[in-house]
Amino acid sequence: MKGRILVTGGTGYIGSHTVVELQNSGYEVVIIDNLSNSTAKVVDNIEKISGIRPAFEQLDCLDFQGLENLFTKYSGIKAIIHFAASKAVGESVEKPLLYYKNNLLSLINLLELMPKHHVDGIVFSSSCTVYGQPDVLPVTEEAPMKKAESPYGNTKQINEEIIQDTVTSGAPITSILLRYFNPIGAHPTALLGELPNGVPLNLIPYLTQTAIGIREKLSVYGDDYNTPDGSCIRDYINVVDLAKAHVIAIDRIVEKKQKEKVEIFNIGTGRGLSVLELIHAFEESTGVKLNYQIVGRRAGDIEQVWANPEHANNELGWKAETSIEDTLRSAWAWQLKLRELGIQ
Numbered sequence: 001m002k003g004r005i006l007v008t009g010g011t012g013y014i015g016s017h018t019v020v021e022l023q024n025s026g027y028e029v030v031i032i033d034n035l036s037n038s039t040a041k042v043v044d045n046i047e048k049i050s051g052i053r054p055a056f057e058q059l060d061c062l063d064f065q066g067l068e069n070l071f072t073k074y075s076g077i078k079a080i081i082h083f084a085a086s087k088a089v090g091e092s093v094e095k096p097l098l099y100y101k102n103n104l105l106s107l108i109n110l111l112e113l114m115p116k117h118h119v120d121g122i123v124f125s126s127s128c129t130v131y132g133q134p135d136v137l138p139v140t141e142e143a144p145m146k147k148a149e150s151p152y153g154n155t156k157q158i159n160e161e162i163i164q165d166t167v168t169s170g171a172p173i174t175s176i177l178l179r180y181f182n183p184i185g186a187h188p189t190a191l192l193g194e195l196p197n198g199v200p201l202n203l204i205p206y207l208t209q210t211a212i213g214i215r216e217k218l219s220v221y222g223d224d225y226n227t228p229d230g231s232c233i234r235d236y237i238n239v240v241d242l243a244k245a246h247v248i249a250i251d252r253i254v255e256k257k258q259k260e261k262v263e264i265f266n267i268g269t270g271r272g273l274s275v276l277e278l279i280h281a282f283e284e285s286t287g288v289k290l291n292y293q294i295v296g297r298r299a300g301d302i303e304q305v306w307a308n309p310e311h312a313n314n315e316l317g318w319k320a321e322t323s324i325e326d327t328l329r330s331a332w333a334w335q336l337k338l339r340e341l342g343i344q
Contacts, residue, residue, distance in 0.1 A: 001028050002026045004030060005078060006079075006080045007032075011043060013183070013193070014239060017243040019046050020050050030054065030057070034060040036197075040056065042192065060106075061109055061110065072117075079119060080114070083125045092152035093300045107159050107162060111162070115173060120173065121254075123176045125180075128182075129149070130148070133149070133302050145157055152300075160264075167262050174261045177263070177265070179266050180268065181236070184236050185322070185326075186330045187239075190334050193335075199215075211286070212339060216291070235272055237267065244318065245316065269320040272305075273324065285324075286329060
C-alpha cells in the first residue's frame with residue numbers, strides 16, 4: 001500500500017470515481033461524506049469496480065469533533081482530497097449563506113486538524129469559476145481572478161486564499177489546487193455516475209433525464225451570448241480523466257515532488273463546446289433525440305471559458321484522453337442503468 005488517503009465527499013460524483021482510481025493505484029482510502037447529495041450504496045459499487053472496499057464514515061466536515069475522532073481512529077493519513085462542498089451555481093445565488101457555511105468551514109476544520117495529525121498535504125477541488133469571465137481564452141493558471149459571478153465561485157476563490165494564507169503562515173502542510181472545468185460522463189462500467197437528489201442542477205444529468213423521459217424538456221439558458229451559436233461555451237472533461245489527475249496530485253504530495261508548497265493546475269481538455277454543440281453531440285453519439293427549448297439567461301452564468309491545460313500536461317504528465325462522444329455515451333449508459341435499477 002502506498003499510504004492512507006482521506007477523501008471528503010467520497011461517495012459523490014467526482015469523489016467516487018477518484019476513490020476507484022486511488023485504490024487502483026495502490027492507496028488505502030478512507031471516505032467521509034454526509035450523504036447530502038449521494039448514497040452509501042456508492043461504496044458497494046466502488047468495491048465492485050476496484051475489488052476493494054474503502055473505509056466509509058458518514059460524517060459532516062462541519063463537525064469538528066467528529067473529524068478529530070476520525071483522524072484518531074484512522075491514524076497515519078498521508079494526505080486529503082477535499083471534495084465535500086455545495087456545488088451548484090444557481091442554488092448558490094439563492095442560498096448564499098448555505099454555501100459560505102458549508103464550503104468555508106469544512107476546509108477550515110481540515111486545515112486546523114492536519115498539522116496535529118501529521119497530514120502532509122491537501123488536494124483541493126477548485127474550479128474554473130475562480131477566473132470569472134477571462135479576458136483571454138484559453139485560460140491559463142496565470143489569468144487573474146475576477147470578481148466571482150456567484151457565491152459558489154466566490155467560495156472557491158476564498159478557499160484558495162485560505163489555503164495560500166495557511167501555508168504561507170508556516171503551517172507544515174502543502175497543497176495542490178486543481179482548477180477543473182466541467183466534469184461529465186460516468187464510469188465505463190455504468191456502476192458509478194452523477195446521481196443528484198431531486199431535480200438535477202447540472203446540465204448532463206438533466207439532459208439524460210430528459211432523453212429518457214423523466215424530465216419533459218431541457219432548458220438552454222440563453223442563445224444571445226457572444227458565441228458562434230449564442231449559447232454558453234464550456235470545457236467538458238471526462239470524470240475518469242479528472243479522477244486520474246487527482247491521483248497524480250496525491251502522488252506528488254506523498255512523494256514530496258512539489259516545486260512549490262502550493263501548486264495550481266488547470267484540469268481541462270483545452271476545447272470549448274457550446275451547450276447547443278453538446279446537445280447535438282449527444283444526439284449524434286447516442287442516436288437519441290432531445291426535447292429542448294431556449295429560455296432566458298440564468299443568473300451567475302459565465303459566457304465562455306475553456307482551459308489551457310499545458311501546465312498540467314507538461315508538469316504532471318496528465319492529459320484528458322476520452323473523446324466527448326465516448327463521454328456522452330457513458331453518461332447515457334449510466335442513465336439507462338439507473339432505469340434498469342428502478343432509480344428515479
